[in-house]
Amino acid sequence: MTTCLDDWLRVARARIDVRDAQVLAAHVLDCDRAGLIARGRDALDAARLAQMDGLLERRAAGEPVAYLVGRREFYGLDLAVAPGVLIPRPETELLVDLALERIRHLPAPRVLDAGTGSGAIALAIKAQCPQARVMALDRSECALAIARDNARRFGLEVDFVASDWLDAVGAHEFDCIVSNPPYIRAADPHLGLGDLRFEPVSALASGADGLDALRSLCTSAPMRLGAGGWMLCEHGYDQAPAVRALMSGAGLADVASWRDIAGIERVSGGMRRQVPADGRARI
Numbered sequence: 001m002t003t004c005l006d007d008w009l010r011v012a013r014a015r016i017d018v019r020d021a022q023v024l025a026a027h028v029l030d031c032d033r034a035g036l037i038a039r040g041r042d043a044l045d046a047a048r049l050a051q052m053d054g055l056l057e058r059r060a061a062g063e064p065v066a067y068l069v070g071r072r073e074f075y076g077l078d079l080a081v082a083p084g085v086l087i088p089r090p091e092t093e094l095l096v097d098l099a100l101e102r103i104r105h106l107p108a109p110r111v112l113d114a115g116t117g118s119g120a121i122a123l124a125i126k127a128q129c130p131q132a133r134v135m136a137l138d139r140s141e142c143a144l145a146i147a148r149d150n151a152r153r154f155g156l157e158v159d160f161v162a163s164d165w166l167d168a169v170g171a172h173e174f175d176c177i178v179s180n181p182p183y184i185r186a187a188d189p190h191l192g193l194g195d196l197r198f199e200p201v202s203a204l205a206s207g208a209d210g211l212d213a214l215r216s217l218c219t220s221a222p223m224r225l226g227a228g229g230w231m232l233c234e235h236g237y238d239q240a241p242a243v244r245a246l247m248s249g250a251g252l253a254d255v256a257s258w259r260d261i262a263g264i265e266r267v268s269g270g271m272r273r274q275v276p277a278d279g280r281a282r283i
C-alpha cells in the first residue's frame with residue numbers, strides 16, 4: 001500500500017505538534033508549507049517516507065525541530081543550527097533591537113558579541129547595520145565553525161574569534177557589547193525539560209545562581225567600551241535587579257532593563273559615560 005503525504009501528516013499529528021510535523025515534511029520534501037498542500041495526495045517514495053518516519057520518531061522522543069532540520073529563523077536570517085549551539089530564541093531579537101537603536105546613527109560602530117553560538121546576534125546586527133564592524137567571540141570551536149558557515153552563506157563579514165568571554169579581545173574598544181550568556185541556575189529543573197535537554201549546557205547554565213557568566217561579563221566588558229558605549233545583556237526572568245546592580249557596580253550609567261514580547265524584563269544595559277583623560281579604562 002502506498003502512503004501519500006496527507007496520510008503521513010494524519011499519523012504524525014497524533015504524535016507530535018501539527019506544525020512540527022509540517023516543518024519536518026517540508027524539510028524532507030524540500031518545499032514550503034504551501035507546497036505541502038499542493039502535494040498532499042502524491043505518493044511518497046520509500047526513501048523519503050523512511051526519512052520522514054525517522055524524524056517523526058526523533059521529534060516524538062523530544063529532539064528539537066531546529067536540530068532535526070538544521071535551521072532556525074532569527075531576525076529574518078535562516079540560520080544553520082546544530083547540537084553544538086543554543087537554538088536562537090525570539091525574545092533575543094529584543095537585544096538586537098536595543099543594540100541597533102544605539103549604533104545605527106554611527107558611521108562605523110564597533111560591536112562585540114560575547115558568546116555568539118550560531119552567530120545569531122552578531123549576524124543580525126551586521127545584516128541590519130552594514131557599516132558596523134562586528135567581532136564575535138565563542139570559546140567553542142564547534143560554535144565558531146557553525147557561526148562562520150552562517151556568515152559565509154549570508155555574505156556577512158564578521159570577525160569570529162576563539163575566546164573565553166573577553167580573554168582574547170586584546171586592546172580593542174567598542175561602541176556596543178552585547179551578550180546572551182548562559183544564565184540558568186545549575187540546579188534548575190527546566191534544564192531537564194523540552195528542548196533544553198538537547199542544547200549545550202555550557203550555553204544554558206551558569207553557576208548556582210545562574211549569574212556566573214553575567215558577573216564575569218560585568219567585570220571585563222565595561223572597560224572595553226568607548227565613551228558613550230553601551231553594554232547590553234540578556235538574562236533570566238527574575239535576574240533584572242541583580243544584573244542592574246552588577247552593571248551599576250561596574251560604573252555604568254543610565255542602567256535600565258527592557259521587557260521582551262512576553263512582558264518579562266529580559267535585557268539590561270548601561271552606558272559608559274566617559275573615558276578618563278589618559279584614555280585608560282578604570283572601571
Ligand code: GLN
Pocket residue numbers: 086089180181182183184196203204205234
Ligand atoms: N532563554 C533560554 C531559556 O530559558 C536560555 C538561554 C540562555 O541561557 N541564554 O530557554
